[in-house]
Amino acid sequence: xxxxxxxxxxxxxxxxxxxxxxxxxxxxxxxxxxxxxxxxxxxxxxxxxxxxxxxxxxxxxxxxxxxxxxxxxxxxxxxxxxxxxxxxxxxxxxxxxxxxxxxxxxxxxxxxxxxxxxxxxxxxxxxxxxxxxxxxxxxxxxxxxxxxxxxxxxxxxxxxxxxxxxxxxxxxxxxxxxxxxxxxxxxxxxxxxxxxxxxxxxxxxxxxxxxxxxxxxxxxxxxxxxxxxxxxxxxxxxxxxxxxxxxxxxxxxxxxxxxxxxxxxxxxxxxxxxxxxxxxxxxxxxxxxxxxxxxxxxxxxxxxxxxxxxxxxxxxxxxxxxxxxxxxxxxxxxxxxxxxxxxxxxxxxxxxxxxxxxxxxxxxx
Numbered sequence: 001x002x003x004x005x006x007x008x009x010x011x012x013x014x015x016x017x018x019x020x021x022x023x024x025x026x027x028x029x030x031x032x033x034x035x036x037x038x039x040x041x042x043x044x045x046x047x048x049x050x051x052x053x054x055x056x057x058x059x060x061x062x063x064x065x066x067x068x069x070x071x072x073x074x075x076x077x078x079x080x081x082x083x084x085x086x087x088x089x090x091x092x093x094x095x096x097x098x099x100x101x102x103x104x105x106x107x108x109x110x111x112x113x114x115x116x117x118x119x120x121x122x123x124x125x126x127x128x129x130x131x132x133x134x135x136x137x138x139x140x141x142x143x144x145x146x147x148x149x150x151x152x153x154x155x156x157x158x159x160x161x162x163x164x165x166x167x168x169x170x171x172x173x174x175x176x177x178x179x180x181x182x183x184x185x186x187x188x189x190x191x192x193x194x195x196x197x198x199x200x201x202x203x204x205x206x207x208x209x210x211x212x213x214x215x216x217x218x219x220x221x222x223x224x225x226x227x228x229x230x231x232x233x234x235x236x237x238x239x240x241x242x243x244x245x246x247x248x249x250x251x252x253x254x255x256x257x258x259x260x261x262x263x264x265x266x267x268x269x270x271x272x273x274x275x276x277x278x279x280x281x282x283x284x285x286x287x288x289x290x291x292x293x294x295x296x297x298x299x300x301x302x303x304x305x306x307x308x309x310x311x312x313x314x315x316x317x318x319x320x321x322x323x324x325x326x327x328x329x330x331x332x333x334x335x336x337x338x339x340x341x342x343x344x345x346x347x348x349x350x351x352x353x354x355x356x357x358x359x360x361x362x363x364x365x
Contacts, residue, residue, distance in 0.1 A: 019197050020170045026196065026217075027172040028114075029106055029188040036102050040095055047091060106174070109187045110153050115220070119153035119187065122146065126158070126165035126178045128204060129211035129342065130305050130318040140230045140295045143305030144319040147216045149223035153189045166202030169215050175201045190217040195314055206341040212319035226309075229365065230295040233308055278360025281353055285346055293364055304344065311364040318342070328361065329354045 025031045113119055123134040124146075133146045148154050158167055158178045165178040172188040200211040218226060282288055292298035295308035310316075316323045317331050317339055331338055332349045349357070 020199070022170045024171055026192040026194075027188040027190045029173045029186075030171055032102050032105055033174060036095075036098050039098060043091055043095060047087075106187075109155050109185065110189070113153040114151040114189055114191075115149075117152055119155040120148065121155045121157060122148075124156050124158040124167055124178070126160040126162075126167070126200070126204075128162050129200070129207040129339075131167075131200075131211070131213045132161075132305065138227055138231065140227065141292075141298050141306045142230065142295055142308060144213045144315060145216060145309075145313050146213060147218055147223060147226050148190060149220050150190055150193055150217055151220075153187055155187050156185060158184050158186070163204050164202055165200045165204050165211070167198070168201040169196060169198040171196050172215065177202060190215075193217045193219055193222075207318070207339055210318055210320045210339055212315070214314050214319060216314075230308055233294045233296040272359065274356050274359040275363055278356040278358070281357050282360060285349070285353075285357075287346070287357075290344070307361070307364060309364055311362040325358050328358045332357060 022030070022037075023034070025034045109119060111118070121136055123136060125132040125134070130144055131146075132141070132143050134141050156167070156176075158176060159182060160178045160180045162180065164180075166175050167178055167186070168175040169188070172190060173186050176184050176186045178184060194217055196215045196217065198213050198215055200208060202208075204211065288299075290302055290304035291307045292302050293307050293310075295306060298306055305318075310323075313323050315321060316327060321327050321331065321338065329351075332346065332354045335342060335344050335346060
């Protein structure tokens, strides 16, 4: 029974889903690598069956019987040695050709995407322990959640701000070490929409195991909408509110005497009191000293993740904790318990203060 329980537990562990499995490629780079891997597996299975088959045949055909004479002793066989040298050489050659082809193919970034556009360049910056993403062509900065359009080649240019990290999206591309003062690159073209987890694959300190991120593959229209929302920050202040500072009272612009009646409309911006309180707390608690809510013009010198769009992000706390209100509250009140050693240090936060801050963060979409 204990053995049966172990077998059943092992089978249950194989049921999935496996969101970080390299055996489920969702892009051309990963499919190229997967092709080489599966070819190697098939060849290995063939060799295993051949060798084990000959071994079993030999065991049964030449098994010893009572009264058998001592078998003749021989030393070496040129024919056997030639055979077991040629067969592995042929197998290795079969594997080597597609392997070398894959190495050259994945080392060169395509010049044109599947959608006919040029590859989208994204700068990836590793921090202890979170990921920063910059879109130089779009002017956008974000963190821990990287959005890309379907069927467009993504050209990632990576570096680290502190120690060595390793960028890895298992279903899209191989691992790439990320170094300070040195750029490494990798590319891929996603062919499936959805949210796909990635991680740091190089031990980089105390919270290495909680340095995750999500790749969000959007349809072209959804990516355009996301881009528009982020670029709208160019009209916002660092808190994500319209410039100049928003007030919770109607503002009625001067209307010419001959203006049509339709123009007599107040430009009113209403702010929920809890949201307004949350904005004040973000300042009072010092959050704004490390974070920016503006994706287009982040405050220079901030050392924390950019929080533009934080209200709708899938994950928080460096990409590993689900972004629910409960987890946001836990993160605000017990940061060092949730992720010991992280750079975020905030004073005591009451339940009421946490609720107000969360209400404010939820407006950042």
